[in-house]
Amino acid sequence: xxxxxxxxxxxxxxxxxxxxxxxxxxxxxxxxxxxxxxxxxxxxxxxxxxxxxxxxxxxxxxxxxxxxxxxxxxxxxxxxxxxxxxxxxxxxxxxxxxxxxxxxxxxxxxxxxxxxxxxxxxxxxxxxxxxxxxxxxxxxxxxxxxxxxxxxxxxxxxxxxxxxxxxxxxxxxxxxxxxxxxxxxxxxxxxxxxxxxxxxxxxxxxxxxxxxxxxxxxxxxxxxxxxxxxxxxxxxxxxxxxxxxxxxxxxxxxxxxxxxxxxxxxxxxxxxxxxxxxxxxxxxxxxxxxxxxxxxxxxxxxxxxxxxxxxxxxxxxxxxxxxxxxxxxxxxxxxxxxxxxxxxxxxxxxxxxxxxxxxxxxxxxxxxxxxxxxxxxxxxxxxxxx
Amino acid sequence: xxxxxxxxxxxxxxxxxxxxxxxxxxxxxxxxxxxxxxxxxxxxxxxxxxxxxxxxxxxxxxxxxxxxxxxxxxxxxxxxxxxxxxxxxxxxxxxxxxxxxxxxxxxxxxxxxxxxxxxxxxxxxxxxxxx
Numbered sequence: 001x002x003x004x005x006x007x008x009x010x011x012x013x014x015x016x017x018x019x020x021x022x023x024x025x026x027x028x029x030x031x032x033x034x035x036x037x038x039x040x041x042x043x044x045x046x047x048x049x050x051x052x053x054x055x056x057x058x059x060x061x062x063x064x065x066x067x068x069x070x071x072x073x074x075x076x077x078x079x080x081x082x083x084x085x086x087x088x089x090x091x092x093x094x095x096x097x098x099x100x101x102x103x104x105x106x107x108x109x110x111x112x113x114x115x116x117x118x119x120x121x122x123x124x125x126x127x128x129x130x131x132x133x134x135x136x137x138x139x140x141x142x143x144x145x146x147x148x149x150x151x152x153x154x155x156x157x158x159x160x161x162x163x164x165x166x167x168x169x170x171x172x173x174x175x176x177x178x179x180x181x182x183x184x185x186x187x188x189x190x191x192x193x194x195x196x197x198x199x200x201x202x203x204x205x206x207x208x209x210x211x212x213x214x215x216x217x218x219x220x221x222x223x224x225x226x227x228x229x230x231x232x233x234x235x236x237x238x239x240x241x242x243x244x245x246x247x248x249x250x251x252x253x254x255x256x257x258x259x260x261x262x263x264x265x266x267x268x269x270x271x272x273x274x275x276x277x278x279x280x281x282x283x284x285x286x287x288x289x290x291x292x293x294x295x296x297x298x299x300x301x302x303x304x305x306x307x308x309x310x311x312x313x314x315x316x317x318x319x320x321x322x323x324x325x326x327x328x329x330x331x332x333x334x335x336x337x338x339x340x341x342x343x344x345x346x347x348x349x350x351x352x353x354x355x356x357x358x359x360x361x362x363x364x365x366x367x368x369x370x371x372x373x374x375x376x377x378x379x380x381x382x383x384x385x386x
Numbered sequence: 387x388x389x390x391x392x393x394x395x396x397x398x399x400x401x402x403x404x405x406x407x408x409x410x411x412x413x414x415x416x417x418x419x420x421x422x423x424x425x426x427x428x429x430x431x432x433x434x435x436x437x438x439x440x441x442x443x444x445x446x447x448x449x450x451x452x453x454x455x456x457x458x459x460x461x462x463x464x465x466x467x468x469x470x471x472x473x474x475x476x477x478x479x480x481x482x483x484x485x486x487x488x489x490x491x492x493x494x495x496x497x498x499x500x501x502x503x504x505x506x507x508x509x510x511x512x513x514x515x516x517x
Contacts, residue, residue: 119457119459119462122459123460126458130424132393133424133481134481136393137482137483137511137512138469138482139457139458139460139464140454141457141458143456144452144469147453148450148451148452148469148471150452151451151494152450152494155450155494196455196456197453197455198455199454200453200455202452246481247481248478248479248480253449
């Protein structure tokens with residue numbers, strides 16, 4: 001099978017972006033990515049747009065985004081895999097190159113979440129499960145879904161609210177180094193633990209914010225990638241899986257089965273193991289989600305995630321540095337943009353361009369873990385320098 | 387624009403009809419014997435549409451729970467609520483509000499049971515009550 005590389009990176013400022021509409025926001029990262037790749041936009045055959053939508057005014061974001069950037073007549077679609085829509089967009093663009101549709105494709109992730117009021121956003125995300133049996137009568141929220149997992153994980157493994165809080169402290173530590181992050185301020189464990197309870201045991205500082213943002217990657221076939229750049233970042237393997245919409249049909253609430261299966265498929269496709277990973281982004285929409293990811297991805301054994309965060313194993317200098325861009329927690333989580341933003345971060349890390357938050361790169365292998373919903377979808381992508 | 391969805395329940399109305407009189411039923415596939423909750427007219431196991439309605443049972447043990455304090459737009463008038471997932475003796479699990487006591491006293495593994503309720507508009511729903 002032909003190889004595909006990431007050859008261009010673009011990333012907007014994340015945050016409450018009342019200064020731009022959805023097309024203008026997407027343009028920021030599209031322009032950067034095309035410039036970074038050094039391609040002529042006429043040579044881009046396919047553009048895949050990852051966006052969950054519903055909280056901004058446009059119903060057909062793919063064509064709106066393309067038109068604004070002068071990309072009409074490309075092959076295009078909007079793809080949805082909830083909070084993993086960005087990874088789904090990259091995978092779909094990757095497929096277009098592998099299948100021979102063209103040598104250059106682009107994946108754009110974009111979301112505009114703050115054009116509606118906060119409680120409407122809370123509701124739209126809360127409906128991301130099985131509407132009739134979870135929302136209609138019971139008003140499930142996204143924090144509530146992950147809180148059900150947090151309570152079970154605490155009960156089974158002795159994970160504490162402090163352990164979850166440490167994930168937030170780490171995220172804000174690195175977010176403070178990222179000029180594109182929504183929150184660029186350190187927080188203390190005390191501040192996290194004393195923040196408002198959203199859905200017990202999860203508090204405001206256990207939760208990612210509502211965010212506007214976009215990120216874009218340009219992909220190329222092996223032949224074209226080698227002409228364009230000396231530092232292509234190869235997509236070595238992508239694994240993806242899913243689980244029931246209705247949480248009551250899951251076997252347990254201490255890990256995400258979709259993540260476990262996606263990781264297994266990705267490691268197999270890329271022919272690597274968790275030991276080979278130099279740096280990773282894990283889907284930390286809530287602090288408990290990052291802890292479960294350590295276990296689901298095989299970074300540690302089941303039940304040992306709390307020890308990993310306590311020992312600093314996922315900081316720079318630790319065994320596998322995780323979310324050195326601030327993660328969803330501090331960088332922000334514009335649903336459809338997040339997966340692409342993760343690809344940008346890991347590509348920068350592998351290029352050695354991550355500046356003040358650069359991880360040591362030994363094997364040249366990085367991992368992107370992107371979950372949609374509460375493990376309704378999961379995507380794991382392995383990127384590498386070779 | 388305000389969005390309202392008319393969700394068809396023609397194939398599962400038996401569940402809601404039974405709930406109105408305080409009973410809990412669900413679907414059992416006549417071809418393979420698979421019991422589903424939520425009820426569904428088409429079997430997810432063997433894909434047969436030939437099914438019957440059987441007793442769901444109400445006794446459950448608490449698997450996990452949370453206490454929702456920031457409620458979504460449609461629930462802003464509600465007081466904060468506890469949500470639990472309970473496992474019935476059949477092994478099927480159900481998600482519902484949990485009534486009875488404070489969140490500090492709730493324990494995983496404790497006994498609870500399903501009870502029918504009616505909303506202000508008269509629509510049936512169900513809750514877990516700590517036993």
